[in-house]
Amino acid sequence: MSIIGIIKIALKSLARNKTRTFLTMLGVIIGVAAVITMLAIGEGAKKIVEDQINSMGTNVIMVSSNFMSQQSNVRQAQGSGNLLEVEDVEAVKDDIDGVLYASPILNTWGRLKYENQNWRGGVMGVDVDYFNIRNMTAEQGELFYPSDVENSSKVCVIGKTIADNLFGDVDPVGKIMRIRNIPFIVKGVLKAKGENVMGMDQDDIVLVPHTTALTRLIGHRWRFMTIIVSAESKERIQMVQQDILELLQNRHRGTTSESFVVNTQTDIADTASSVSNTMTILLASIAGISLLVGGIGIMNIMLVSVTERIKEIGIRMAVGAHKRDVLLQFVIEAVTISILGGLVGIFLGWAATSVVGKTMHWNVAITPFSILISVTFSCVIGIFFGWYPAKKAANLNLIDALRYE
Amino acid sequence: MSSTTLIRTQGLTKVYQMGDFEVHALRGIDLSIEQGEFIAIMGASGSGKTTYMNLLGCLDRPTAGSYELDGIAVHEMSSEKLTKVRNEKIGYVFQSFYLLPRTTALENVELPLLYTRNMGHKERISQAMEALDVVGIKDRARHFPNQLSGGQQQRVAIARAIVNNPVFLLADEPTGNLDTRTSVEVMALFQKLHAQGMTVILVTHEHDISRYANRIITFRDGLIISDKPNPQPRNAAEDLKTMPELDLDR
Numbered sequence: 001m002s003i004i005g006i007i008k009i010a011l012k013s014l015a016r017n018k019t020r021t022f023l024t025m026l027g028v029i030i031g032v033a034a035v036i037t038m039l040a041i042g043e044g045a046k047k048i049v050e051d052q053i054n055s056m057g058t059n060v061i062m063v064s065s066n067f068m069s070q071q072s073n074v075r076q077a078q079g080s081g082n083l084l085e086v087e088d089v090e091a092v093k094d095d096i097d098g099v100l101y102a103s104p105i106l107n108t109w110g111r112l113k114y115e116n117q118n119w120r121g122g123v124m125g126v127d128v129d130y131f132n133i134r135n136m137t138a139e140q141g142e143l144f145y146p147s148d149v150e151n152s153s154k155v156c157v158i159g160k161t162i163a164d165n166l167f168g169d170v171d172p173v174g175k176i177m178r179i180r181n182i183p184f185i186v187k188g189v190l191k192a193k194g195e196n197v198m199g200m201d202q203d204d205i206v207l208v209p210h211t212t213a214l215t216r217l218i219g220h221r222w223r224f225m226t227i228i229v230s231a232e233s234k235e236r237i238q239m240v241q242q243d244i245l246e247l248l249q250n251r252h253r254g255t256t257s258e259s260f261v262v263n264t265q266t267d268i269a270d271t272a273s274s275v276s277n278t279m280t281i282l283l284a285s286i287a288g289i290s291l292l293v294g295g296i297g298i299m300n301i302m303l304v305s306v307t308e309r310i311k312e313i314g315i316r317m318a319v320g321a322h323k324r325d326v327l328l329q330f331v332i333e334a335v336t337i338s339i340l341g342g343l344v345g346i347f348l349g350w351a352a353t354s355v356v357g358k359t360m361h362w363n364v365a366i367t368p369f370s371i372l373i374s375v376t377f378s379c380v381i382g383i384f385f386g387w388y389p390a391k392k393a394a395n396l397n398l399i400d401a402l403r404y405e
Numbered sequence: 406m407s408s409t410t411l412i413r414t415q416g417l418t419k420v421y422q423m424g425d426f427e428v429h430a431l432r433g434i435d436l437s438i439e440q441g442e443f444i445a446i447m448g449a450s451g452s453g454k455t456t457y458m459n460l461l462g463c464l465d466r467p468t469a470g471s472y473e474l475d476g477i478a479v480h481e482m483s484s485e486k487l488t489k490v491r492n493e494k495i496g497y498v499f500q501s502f503y504l505l506p507r508t509t510a511l512e513n514v515e516l517p518l519l520y521t522r523n524m525g526h527k528e529r530i531s532q533a534m535e536a537l538d539v540v541g542i543k544d545r546a547r548h549f550p551n552q553l554s555g556g557q558q559q560r561v562a563i564a565r566a567i568v569n570n571p572v573f574l575l576a577d578e579p580t581g582n583l584d585t586r587t588s589v590e591v592m593a594l595f596q597k598l599h600a601q602g603m604t605v606i607l608v609t610h611e612h613d614i615s616r617y618a619n620r621i622i623t624f625r626d627g628l629i630i631s632d633k634p635n636p637q638p639r640n641a642a643e644d645l646k647t648m649p650e651l652d653l654d655r
Contacts, residue, residue: 016507315503320492320520
C-alpha cells in the first residue's frame with residue numbers, strides 16, 4: 001500500500017477522535033509555544049543589552065588612574081592621586097596609531113537652575129570628540145564647537161531628562177541655565193539614549209567644554225579625569241590599549257601598568273552577552289522540559305490508543321494490512337500530531353511574543369533558528385515517542401488482536 | 406459448477422503450548438473442499454473447529470501438516486505473503502461483525518481495497534458501493550455502525566468480505582449475535598452468494614443454521630468425526646416467507 005494511502009488512513013483516524021487528538025496535541029502546542037516565546041524573549045534581552053552597549057559608543061576604550069594600586073609610589077601632588085592630565089589626551093590622539101577620537105571626561109555634580117526650577121544632576125566636561133565617540137547628536141539646537149572649548153565658553157548641551165524636568169514645555173535652546181549659579185547658554189538638547197547597561201539614565205546629563213569645567217566648575221585641585229578613546233576598528237582595540245598604557249607610563253615617571261585602569265567596550269560587551277546567553281539557555285531549557293513532557297504525553301496517548309484499538313489493528317491485519325502498514329499508520333499519527341501541534345505552537349508562541357513585546361516595550365524577536373529548532377524538535381518527538389507504541393501495535397498477534405475484548 | 410479443488414489440507418495439526426501443557430487443538434485434519442461448495446463446520450466448543458477456521462483463513466499457522474489454497478502451498482509462506490493471501494483470496498465474516506467504529510459503512514467496506522494494489526479513489530468507492538448493493542444495504546452507505554441494527558451490521562461485514570472478489574468466504578458463527586429471523590436473512594444472503602458461484606465455509610454450532618449448507622463437517626476433540634453431504638439443504642428465502650415480519654427496519 002502506498003505511503004499516501006497510509007497517510008490518509010492515519011489522518012482519518014485522527015479526525016475520528018478529535019478530542020483525543022487535540023488533547024495530545026496540547027502538550028506539544030504548549031511546549032513549542034514556550035520554546036519560541038522563551039527564545040524570543042532571550043533574543044530580545046540580548047538585543048537590548050547590545051543596543052545599550054552600542055549606545056556607549058563605538059570601539060570605546062576608557063582610561064583612568066588606579067587609586068587602588070599598591071605599587072603607585074608617585075608623589076601625591078595635586079588632587080587626590082590623580083595622574084591624568086588634559087595633555088595626555090592630546091598625546092594619545094597625536095602619538096598613537098589607530099586612535100580615531102579621544103576626549104577627557106571631567107565629572108562633577110551641581111545644582112542646575114532655570115528660572116524657578118531646580119534639578120541636581122551630573123555635569124561632564126568633555127571635548128567635542130566625545131560626541132563622536134558616544135554617537136551623540138543634537139535633537140534640538142546644536143552641539144558645542146572646538147572654538148567653545150578653546151575659549152572656555154560658558155555653553156552647555158543637556159540631555160532629554162534635564163530638558164523635560166527643568167524646562168518643561170519651554171524650548172531650552174538659547175536659554176540661560178545656571179550651573180552652581182554660573183550662567184551657561186544651552187546650545188542644544190541631545191537625542192535620547194535611554195538607560196545604560198547598569199540601568200542608569202543616560203539622558204540625565206549636562207555636557208560642558210572641559211576647559212570651562214576645569215576653570216569654572218571644578219578647579220585643578222579636585223579634578224578627576226578619565227580619558228575616553230575611540231579606536232579605528234574593533235581589531236585595533238587591543239593594540240591601542242597597549243600603546244596607551246605604554247605612552248602614559250612614559251609620560252608619568254615612576255608609574256607601572258598597574259597605575260592605570262583600562263576598560264574596553266569589548267570587555268563589558270562580553271560580560272553582558274555571556275549573562276544574557278546564560279539567561280536564554282536557562283529559559284530555553286525550562287521550555288525544552290515542557291516540550292519533553294509534551295512528547296511523553298504523545299507516547300502515553302498513543303500507547304492507550306494502541307490498547308484501545310487492538311481490535312481495529314486485528315481487523316486491519318485480517319483484511320490485508322501488513323505490519324509495515326500498521327507501523328507506519330501509528331508513526332504517521334504521532335508525527336502528524338506533533339507537526340500540527342508544532343505549527344499551532346509556533347503561531348501561539350508568535351502571539352505570546354508579540355504580547356510580551358507590546359506590553360514590555362521590548363524589541364522581542366522570533367528568529368528562524370528558534371522556529372527551526374522547535375519544528376525539528378517536535379518532529380523528532382513525534383517519531384521518537386510514536387515509534388514504541390507503533391512497534392507494539394504492529395507486533396500484535398493477529399488472532400489475539402481479533403479476539404481481544 | 407466445475408469441480409476444482411480449492412482447499413486441501415493434509416495432516417493439519419495445531420498444538421498450543423500452555424505452560425507445561427501441550428493442548429492438541431487439531432490432530433491431523435485431511436480435508437478437500439471443491440470450488441463452489443457451501444460447507445458448514447460443526448462442533449462443540451473445544452472441538453477444534455475455530456482453530457481449523459483460523460488456519461483456513463491464514464490467520465494462524467499450523468504446527469504440522471500442509472495446506473494448499475487455490476494450488477498454492479500456504480503453510481510454507483512468509484507472514485508478509487500470508488497477508489497478501491488474506492487480502493486477495495479470503496473474505497471474513499465474524500460473529501461480532503468487527504466493523505471499525507466511527508467509520509461509515511462505505512469506509513468499512515472499502516478497507517480491504519485500501520490495502521490492495523493501488524486503486525483509484527473513484528474505482529474503490531464504486532466497487533464498495535457495488536458490494537453494498539449485493540447485500541442490499543446500499544442506502545445505508547453513509548451510516549456509522551452504531552446507527553445500524555445487528556443484521557445490517559452483519560450485511561456490511563459481508564459486503565466487506567466480498568468486496569475484493571475472494572475465492573472463498575469464511576464465516577465464523579455469523580448468526581451468533583442475531584435473532585432467528587435476522588439469522589435466516591443472513592443465511593439467505595449466503596445462499597444467494599453461493600448460487601452466484603461463491604464458495605462459503607461456515608463455522609457454527611447451531612444445527613438449524615448448518616441445514617442451509619450443502620455439506621456438513623463435524624469436529625470433535627481435534628478430529629473430523631463426520632463429513633456428510635446435505636443433498637436437500639433448506640432454502641432460507643422460502644423459510645423467510647413463513648416467518649412473521651417483526652420489524653421493517655430489521
